[in-house]
Amino acid sequence: MKIGKKIKELRIKKGLTQEELADRCELSKGFISQLERDLTSPSINTLMDILECLGTNIKDFFNDNSDEKIVFKKEDAFEKENPDLKNIISWIVPNAQKNIMEPIIITLDEGGSSEIDAPHDGEEFGYVLSGSIILVVGNKMFKLKKGQCFYFKPNSNHYIKNNGKTKAQILWVSSPPSF
Known part of the structure; x- marks a missing residue:
């Protein structure tokens, strides 16, 4: 040097x-x-x-x-399939757990869901890329379809599920990282 x-x-x-x-x-x-x-x-x-x-x-x-890497390609992503919950999580920014926010793409098969996430500090943001989902935050349920997004402070249990007849894909960002 x-x-x-x-x-x-x-x-x-x-x-x-x-x-x-x-x-x-x-x-x-x-x-x-x-x-x-x-x-x-x-x-x-x-x-x-x-x-x-x-x-x-x-x-x-x-x-x-x-x-410092700024641009990430599809081949940089890491995927994990959960057959029980009928979902695939793709970490699109490798090692994002060390950052302030963690973006993922979650694909939900028909009847699939994310894990139930307990209350924590921070914020959650999601954008429905395809299909439709139900967002559950505490005892409230919200139906979202392609092109809609959600944003909330995770003060209670929360998760998403797919009650539709086609796959749903969501860009989900958690801050701080929680996936």
Whole structure:
């Protein structure tokens, strides 16, 4: 990894000249210049001092989020079939459990349902992609068809079921992840 370019970007972002950074770190302007051009390497202690002056730390400096995946394809999804409940759950964003929200696509065969989810903090959103479903929230039931959506705070038991004669498919997003 070429750290010089990254240090230069942080320095510019902070609005500092090479001389100002050098003064703050008790280093020479020449050293900062060579460092930014990857002509020299700092000791760990010097790097830690520079990063502290730039308002960051070693962990964050080397944590490269540029490889964060943004676009997901069909082959990235993970599916699980539940023959007892007559459903297939497709996790369309792998490892979404670590995120703030977790989107799935759930396909319900005729007579199929999701598991009953207990009350929890957060929010639930669903969009009916095809077919029709019954949303059960506590003791209330709501009928939804293709093109309709639901949104609620899961303060009571909740689930969806398919009482129709065709498959139903729903995009369901839970925050925080609960699937």
